[in-house]
Amino acid sequence: MRTFASQLVGTLVLLTVTLSYAVAQDDAGKTVAPQDSEGWDVIRTHFDPPAAFANDFGLYRSPLLFNDGSSVRSPADWKRRRIELLDQWTGLLGQWPPLITEPQVEVLETERRENFVQQKIRFLWTPNESTTGYLLVPDGAGKRPAVLSVFYEPETAIGFNNPHRDFALQLAKRGFVTLSIGTTEASEAKTYALYYPDIDTATVQPLSMLGYAAANAWHVLASRPEVDAQRIGIVGHSFGGKWAMFAGCLFDRFAAVAVSDPGIMFDVHPSVNYWEPWYLGWHSRPWRKRGVITETNPGRGLYLQLLEQKRDLHELHALMAPRPFLVSGGAVDPPSRWRALNHLVKINEQLGYRHRVGMTNRPDHSPNEQSNAVIYGFFDHFLRAGAKGRNE
Numbered sequence: 001m002r003t004f005a006s007q008l009v010g011t012l013v014l015l016t017v018t019l020s021y022a023v024a025q026d027d028a029g030k031t032v033a034p035q036d037s038e039g040w041d042v043i044r045t046h047f048d049p050p051a052a053f054a055n056d057f058g059l060y061r062s063p064l065l066f067n068d069g070s071s072v073r074s075p076a077d078w079k080r081r082r083i084e085l086l087d088q089w090t091g092l093l094g095q096w097p098p099l100i101t102e103p104q105v106e107v108l109e110t111e112r113r114e115n116f117v118q119q120k121i122r123f124l125w126t127p128n129e130s131t132t133g134y135l136l137v138p139d140g141a142g143k144r145p146a147v148l149s150v151f152y153e154p155e156t157a158i159g160f161n162n163p164h165r166d167f168a169l170q171l172a173k174r175g176f177v178t179l180s181i182g183t184t185e186a187s188e189a190k191t192y193a194l195y196y197p198d199i200d201t202a203t204v205q206p207l208s209m210l211g212y213a214a215a216n217a218w219h220v221l222a223s224r225p226e227v228d229a230q231r232i233g234i235v236g237h238s239f240g241g242k243w244a245m246f247a248g249c250l251f252d253r254f255a256a257v258a259v260s261d262p263g264i265m266f267d268v269h270p271s272v273n274y275w276e277p278w279y280l281g282w283h284s285r286p287w288r289k290r291g292v293i294t295e296t297n298p299g300r301g302l303y304l305q306l307l308e309q310k311r312d313l314h315e316l317h318a319l320m321a322p323r324p325f326l327v328s329g330g331a332v333d334p335p336s337r338w339r340a341l342n343h344l345v346k347i348n349e350q351l352g353y354r355h356r357v358g359m360t361n362r363p364d365h366s367p368n369e370q371s372n373a374v375i376y377g378f379f380d381h382f383l384r385a386g387a388k389g390r391n392e
Contacts, residue, residue: 039384042380043378049341049342053338063314064078064081064343067088093208093250097196097212100219103220107120116136120132121134123217129194131184136172136177136178136180137172140175144227145384146176146178146179146228146231147232148247149180149236151180151182152184152240154184164368167237170372171379174376175384176379177224192278194209196209196212202282207242214244215250230255231255232255235257235260235375236260236262237259237261240262241261242279244257244262245316245317250316252320252323255383256326256383257324258325261328261365264337264340270292275292281301288300314344317344325358326357326360328362330365341357360374
């Protein structure tokens with residue numbers, strides 16, 4: 001469980017993030033996304049649920065209810081409820097090791113590409129494991145926003161594989177400092193995630209441990225002289241989307257979070273496979289056969305406990321409020337996911353914010369030029385400085 005000191009730090013960080021945005025209000029006094037930025041013109045139609053799902057909260061228990069059944073009625077209540085939620089999920093997922101807040105970064109290679117310098121770097125992302133990633137620093141002076149990109153390996157996001165998964169490259173070309181990391185060795189071994197202290201005695205669910213690694217990568221970016229630490233976002237597709245979502249939920253210094261078709265809620269869809277031992281179903285080896293849960297191939301580990309307790313990931317989404325969250329949905333995350341996202345919308349409204357939760361939809365799992373344009377517009381709008389009211 002988290003200590004009182006860590007709870008206090010989390011609350012103060014959340015308050016700092018909340019107050020760091022400039023204020024824009026509608027007639028009802030709600031803080032809304034400003035209408036005068038280029039990024040907002042690209043994304044604004046995606047920040048209201050379609051009529052079919054407006055005010056539809058599904059059968060999910062509201063995160064605005066305390067454990068004792070009482071309701072959150074004020075921002076002060078929400079601070080207490082947020083601590084309650086975070087403590088519960090930390091107890092379920094496992095306690096992170098101490099964060100690596102003063103990273104030692106080794107530069108392995110440096111090369112010039114287009115309008116940025118690319119460095120291949122190595123740093124500790126867990127207490128006992130290092131990783132290799134790519135830092136892209138665009139030309140220019142002064143503090144800039146930054147985005148962390150996460151995937152199976154770091155090369156895809158810098159443009160060496162699928163062109164519609166090259167988030168780090170495209171954002172660097174737009175002036176963002178970016179860092180691309182990935183689980184290269186684990187992907188090759190088909191264990192995919194991170195295990196602490198090791199794969200056979202894990203005390204933290206692997207997907208949460210990925211969030212921990214991303215939090216350490218945040219500190220790598222925050223330590224850069226070119227980066228404004230208050231404006232660091234995170235993005236990922238599919239596996240990387242799960243990773244980015246858990247990182248954004250569990251580490252509240254990510255100022256904006258965009259996820260591409262990860263499966264934002266528990267589901268029986270084969271790609272929404274949180275039951276696997278490298279996500280939320282860790283168990284001692286030998287591992288269950290990969291695939292959906294059946295009578296002959298049952299699930300194991302925490303995932304079954306979460307289902308028994310009728311918990312779902314909207315409780316984790318709640319921890320993002322009021323930070324901006326974009327779901328770039330595809331075959332896995334259809335428009336009906338608004339039933340879950342509406343709970344986050346409701347929390348933001350309770351805190352005095354509107355238009356902080358968005359979703360796009362496409363028929364295919366793979367991202368495309370149109371869906372990615374909204375991701376880039378999202379970061380343009382919520383992380384860039386200089387435009388009046390852009391960071392509300």
